[in-house]
Amino acid sequence: MNISELQVFLAIASERSFSKAADRLHRTQSAVSQSLRRLEDQLGERLVDRTTKDGRLTEAGRVLQDYAERLMRLADEAETAVRELADLQRGRVLIGANDGTVHSLLPLIAGFHERFPAVHVDVRRVHARHVGVEVAAGSLDFGIVTFHPSERGLGTVVVDVDDLVLLVPPAHPFAKRRLVHMDEVGRQPIVAHNDPSPARDRVLRIYEQRHEALNIRVSLPSLDAIKRAVGLGLGLAILPRRCAVAELAREELVAVRVPELRLRRRLRLVYRKSGEHSHAAHEFLRVTQDLASDHS
Numbered sequence: 001m002n003i004s005e006l007q008v009f010l011a012i013a014s015e016r017s018f019s020k021a022a023d024r025l026h027r028t029q030s031a032v033s034q035s036l037r038r039l040e041d042q043l044g045e046r047l048v049d050r051t052t053k054d055g056r057l058t059e060a061g062r063v064l065q066d067y068a069e070r071l072m073r074l075a076d077e078a079e080t081a082v083r084e085l086a087d088l089q090r091g092r093v094l095i096g097a098n099d100g101t102v103h104s105l106l107p108l109i110a111g112f113h114e115r116f117p118a119v120h121v122d123v124r125r126v127h128a129r130h131v132g133v134e135v136a137a138g139s140l141d142f143g144i145v146t147f148h149p150s151e152r153g154l155g156t157v158v159v160d161v162d163d164l165v166l167l168v169p170p171a172h173p174f175a176k177r178r179l180v181h182m183d184e185v186g187r188q189p190i191v192a193h194n195d196p197s198p199a200r201d202r203v204l205r206i207y208e209q210r211h212e213a214l215n216i217r218v219s220l221p222s223l224d225a226i227k228r229a230v231g232l233g234l235g236l237a238i239l240p241r242r243c244a245v246a247e248l249a250r251e252e253l254v255a256v257r258v259p260e261l262r263l264r265r266r267l268r269l270v271y272r273k274s275g276e277h278s279h280a281a282h283e284f285l286r287v288t289q290d291l292a293s294d295h296s
Contacts, residue, residue, distance in 0.1 A: 096126030
C-alpha cells in the first residue's frame, strides 16, 4: 500500500467515477483502474462495487476511506513540517552549558530569536568536561566552555570575555575597597563550588604556588546557592563577574578586584566542523559568528 494508490482510491471515492477520477489526477482511466486493482489485490478485498454505475464503495472501501483520509492528512502535515524545518518555522537547537557559562548564552539566544522566533533553543545542564565529547558525538548541537576542547573535529567561537572577582556582602569591610590582595582573601571564610572547574583549579593552583592558604569554609552545588550564602554572611566567593550581574545591579553583592587572581575567561561556543547539521543549528552558528564579529 503506497500513498499514490491511496490517492487514486480517494479520488474514485470522491468522484464516484473512474473517468472523473482519471481527469482529476491527470491520468488515463486504465492507469486508475490498474492502481485500484493493485490496492484491492494487496488487501484481498474489493473496495469499489463495479456492478453499480456510481462507483459505490463496498464496506471494506468505506473502512479504508476513513483511514486513507487520515493518512493523507498526516502525509500533508509531515511534508509541511519538513518544509518548515528548512524555512526555520520550527526546529530545535540543543546546547550544553552549566551554571558558570549559561549567562553568556543568553545574548546569543536573544539575537537568534530576533531572526528565528519559532525555533526552540533547548539548553541542557552539562558538565564542562563532557561538552566536547557530546558535541563531537552529535548528542549536542553546541556547547559553551572556557577552554579549547581536546576532541578532534571541533571548532570554537569566542562569544564572551569575563573576569573572576571577589564577591562580598555590602556590609563587609572589603566592600568599600577597590581591590584586596590574595593573602587578605585567604584569611576570610570562602564559599566555593563543590564541582571542579577550570577557574576553580586555577585559583587553587595560584594559592599553592604562592604557598598561601585559602580558607574554604562551605562548599555548595550551585552558583545561586553560593551567592545566597555570601549575601547571608557565610563567607566570600571568587566567581566570574558575569554570574552575579543581577545581584551586583541590585547592590545585594559587591565585586572587588584581586590583582593576583586576574584570570580572564574566554567563553567559547563549541561546534562540529563537519557532519550533518540541522537548518536551525546552521543558522544559530551563523548568528553567533555574526554577533561575535560585531563585538570583536
